[in-house]
Amino acid sequence: MTRVLERPAAGGRTVEGVLGRAAAELRVGRMVWRREMIHFFRDRTRMAVSLLQPMLFLYVLGIGLARLFAGSGGGTRAAGDYLLFLFPGVLVMAAQAPAISVGSSIVWDRQSGFLREMLVAPVARSTLLLGKCLGGAAVATCQGAVVLASAGLVGVPYRLDLFAALLAELALAALAMTVLGAVVAVTIRRLQTFNTVLTVLMGPLLFLSGMMFPVGSMPGWMAGLTLANPITYAVDAMRHTVLAYHAQRPSTMLFDPVAWGSWHVPLGLELAIVGGFSAVALAAASRRFSRTG
Amino acid sequence: MFTVRRQHAPASSAEPPGTPPAILATGVRKTYDGMEAVRGLDLTVAQGEMFGFLGPNGAGKTTTIAMLCTLAVPTAGRIEIAGHDTRTAPRAVRRNLGLVFQETTLDVELTAAENLRFHADLYSLPTGTLPPRIDAMLDLVGLSDRRDGLVRTFSGGMQRRLEIARGLLHRPRVLFLDEPTTGLDPQTRAQVWTYLREVRAREATTVFLTTHYLDEAEQCDRIAIIDAGRIVAQGTPAELKSVLGADRIELSTGDDTAAAALLRERFGLDPTVGERGLCVQAEDGARLVPALCAGLDVPVYEVTVTRPTLDDVFLHHTGRGIRESTPVPTAAEGL
Numbered sequence: 001m002t003r004v005l006e007r008p009a010a011g012g013r014t015v016e017g018v019l020g021r022a023a024a025e026l027r028v029g030r031m032v033w034r035r036e037m038i039h040f041f042r043d044r045t046r047m048a049v050s051l052l053q054p055m056l057f058l059y060v061l062g063i064g065l066a067r068l069f070a071g072s073g074g075g076t077r078a079a080g081d082y083l084l085f086l087f088p089g090v091l092v093m094a095a096q097a098p099a100i101s102v103g104s105s106i107v108w109d110r111q112s113g114f115l116r117e118m119l120v121a122p123v124a125r126s127t128l129l130l131g132k133c134l135g136g137a138a139v140a141t142c143q144g145a146v147v148l149a150s151a152g153l154v155g156v157p158y159r160l161d162l163f164a165a166l167l168a169e170l171a172l173a174a175l176a177m178t179v180l181g182a183v184v185a186v187t188i189r190r191l192q193t194f195n196t197v198l199t200v201l202m203g204p205l206l207f208l209s210g211m212m213f214p215v216g217s218m219p220g221w222m223a224g225l226t227l228a229n230p231i232t233y234a235v236d237a238m239r240h241t242v243l244a245y246h247a248q249r250p251s252t253m254l255f256d257p258v259a260w261g262s263w264h265v266p267l268g269l270e271l272a273i274v275g276g277f278s279a280v281a282l283a284a285a286s287r288r289f290s291r292t293g
Numbered sequence: 294m295f296t297v298r299r300q301h302a303p304a305s306s307a308e309p310p311g312t313p314p315a316i317l318a319t320g321v322r323k324t325y326d327g328m329e330a331v332r333g334l335d336l337t338v339a340q341g342e343m344f345g346f347l348g349p350n351g352a353g354k355t356t357t358i359a360m361l362c363t364l365a366v367p368t369a370g371r372i373e374i375a376g377h378d379t380r381t382a383p384r385a386v387r388r389n390l391g392l393v394f395q396e397t398t399l400d401v402e403l404t405a406a407e408n409l410r411f412h413a414d415l416y417s418l419p420t421g422t423l424p425p426r427i428d429a430m431l432d433l434v435g436l437s438d439r440r441d442g443l444v445r446t447f448s449g450g451m452q453r454r455l456e457i458a459r460g461l462l463h464r465p466r467v468l469f470l471d472e473p474t475t476g477l478d479p480q481t482r483a484q485v486w487t488y489l490r491e492v493r494a495r496e497a498t499t500v501f502l503t504t505h506y507l508d509e510a511e512q513c514d515r516i517a518i519i520d521a522g523r524i525v526a527q528g529t530p531a532e533l534k535s536v537l538g539a540d541r542i543e544l545s546t547g548d549d550t551a552a553a554a555l556l557r558e559r560f561g562l563d564p565t566v567g568e569r570g571l572c573v574q575a576e577d578g579a580r581l582v583p584a585l586c587a588g589l590d591v592p593v594y595e596v597t598v599t600r601p602t603l604d605d606v607f608l609h610h611t612g613r614g615i616r617e618s619t620p621v622p623t624a625a626e627g628l
Contacts, residue, residue: 035411038402042402113396117392119364122416
């Protein structure tokens with residue numbers, strides 16, 4: 001019985017060794033990513049139910065508030081504007097549930113034992129975590145894409161380039177939220193504690209993201225907190241991407257871009273902030289994950 | 294007495310000289326927060342051996358296994374798995390290990406085949422030969438017909454068998470089984486063991502297992518008993534039992550005093566008189582019984598011959614350890 005298999009050199013000092021190692025890590029990352037996708041698509045009930053909340057926000061709370069604006073003197077134009085304003089935030093919200101569920105899946109894997117199967121494998125732990133986060137972000141983006149499909153109802157034109165840009169921004173926002181969930185998951189090991197902490201954390205993350213009301217209309221303390229929230233920049237970036245393709249530019253203060261003092265934060269920097277936050281948080285989570293037994 | 298050849302002789306004799314042992318641990322210590330969980334452990338397991346690792350709860354078993362599979366780093370000492378140092382080459386060690394833990398580590402939301410495929414990705418097994426390998430492993434544990442069934446729907450015994458198949462998928466040198474049959478009913482337990490023997494026959498893997506069932510330990514080529522962080526006994530089951538000495542013969546007679554004198558006189562034995570009758574130690578007790586019955590002039594009502602079991606061995610070694618750790622309880626009790 002042959003027991004020795006062709007394997008990349010363990011030390012990885014040669015070029016082939018390094019490439020072999022990289023290929024092996026890539027394969028593991030893809031496997032972890034795929035597992036997240038399989039889990040998500042096998043659980044149809046969860047998929048349907050988690051779509052309910054963002055839809056409720058957009059079409060019940062959104063329409064309700066929009067009509068309130070219309071009634072209080074803004075006219076029908078204001079009602080439409082508010083729905084358009086709310087739309088990017090709702091996309092982020094749709095992505096939120098599956099994104100943070102990656103955190104609970106890490107804690108759950110620990111509880112159910114599968115984490116151990118992965119931890120004793122000859123792979124880097126950071127690869128496992130990265131695969132997990134990218135998988136979660138991909139699932140979250142898919143979920144957001146379903147809400148995005150209803151964009152026409154709030155007056156967003158169906159254009160391929162716009163949708164591609166929105167999906168890319170959504171994916172970035174999803175990654176940021178996934179990584180945040182992962183940071184909490186590798187710090188708190190008890191499932192019950194984890195769920196409580198994350199629920200408490202996710203509330204302010206959404207409410208203080210300029211998703212429902214513009215930063216410009218917030219009192220100082222609230223604006224300060226909102227500007228410290230990376231999700232704010234993701235929502236704002238998406239809002240202005242939508243606006244760029246919108247036929248009539250609404251001129252209300254709703255769409256004033258996020259500003260530091262009087263300086264409007266450009267779109268590129270906004271995306272860089274979200275990306276930078278994800279990278280730093282991922283590095284921190286991965287360091288912590290590598291240390292734990 | 295213990296010259297009986299084991300059915301499964303260690304395969305080490307077949308290995309070319311210079312082949313490193315499957316497991317080699319020297320002077321291993323582990324201290325947690327000033328508590329010494331393992332205090333100087335030496336262990337050698339030859340390639341192809343089935344090795345049983347026994348010990349009471351809290352003896353350092355779990356800690357030792359964690360160190361052997363690179364999940365914990367020893368405070369002192371050195372561990373090599375198939376010649377690879379767990380500290381300097383943990384990846385090489387992990388590639389050579391198959392692990393089946395006490396609690397299940399399967400993904401129950403996936404199918405049996407998917408669990409194996411993910412394992413193959415984790416260990417970067419060549420994809421070309423993977424499908425036949427997966428089929429062979431499922432066949433080995435009798436799960437071929439449940440290939441695409443969700444693990445959630447499997448019974449405890451089936452899950453355990455699937456884990457054994459998964460642990461072997463990457464052809465490890467050593468398969469670790471941490472209480473592989475705990476929580477299974479006797480029938481399922483027997484079935485798992487049937488497959489384990491099949492595994493040995495077909496894959497020629499070294500098997501290192503812990504168990505609370507002494508009948509399972511009996512099936513191992515060699516056994517080590519750990520207590521209070523140290524190995525207190527090591528050897529084949531027969532060797533360990535021989536340490537306890539000969540068989541015990543208990544006699545119930547019409548006149549114990551007379552019988553005792555006769556035993557001394559005619560058989561050269563040294564009987565002790567107890568409440569339940571006479572008791573003597575003798576080699577090959579069962580063969581002695583007819584001679585005893587014929588040679589004693591007093592009526593013999595009952596004869597019991599007890600061979601030392603691993604149970605006795607275990608109690609003997611760990612029992613002594615427990616007394617040592619609590620030195621003078623009697624003085625306090627007397628007050």
